[in-house]
Amino acid sequence: AQSVTQPDIHITVSEGASLELRCNYSYGATPYLFWYVQSPGQGLQLLLKYFSGDTLVQGIKGFEAEFKRSQSSFNLRKPSVHWSDAAEYFCAVGPTSGGYQKVTFGIGTKLQVIP
């Protein structure tokens, strides 16, 4: 069964500092990988995704993520955090074969940005 681990429940960074949110997955093959962001009481917005090809993927709002097969990781990074980035971030994994099936989410990492 596929699973996603986000080891950091809460992270606090200063505005302008760099950010890395960790994500490890468990899956039998190379899955589809996603990062979503959720502001309080809001829906899930897709930040970026990895299906195949270049292991460094660029997303919206200046975020990027790197797929590392050897470490089963898909960490999210941003070089300089803005106060508006405060939100909850979910890493997710989906199956590559057949599709039309569920996405499994990690527990989420809540990001706090301090001035």
Place this chain on the structure above:
Amino acid sequence: AAGVIQSPRHLIKEKRETATLKCYPIPRHDTVYWYQQGPGQDPQFLISFYEKMQSDKGSIPDRFSAQQFSDYHSELNMSSLELGDSALYFCASSPDGGTQYFGPGTRLTVL
């Protein structure tokens, strides 16, 4: 760009009542997914439909049912509501079974 539409956005029901949540996918998306997100929890998959047929099923209670209609919109029907059903219910759609695009959610409160 058009997004996934969910209605209503907020719903308050009493225990043992029924509720119907609606989802209108992005145009030309033929796959719809339903998720339930409890307070402080990650979204949990309930059920999905592709071309009006159920394509996958998760931890959906027997009290819940869902279907996808000919115009690809979907409805989640919830009966005999319990306090524990209070949650944010998300619908997502996909054009190809890959990337899922989420709607804003319906916040259901059961009193």
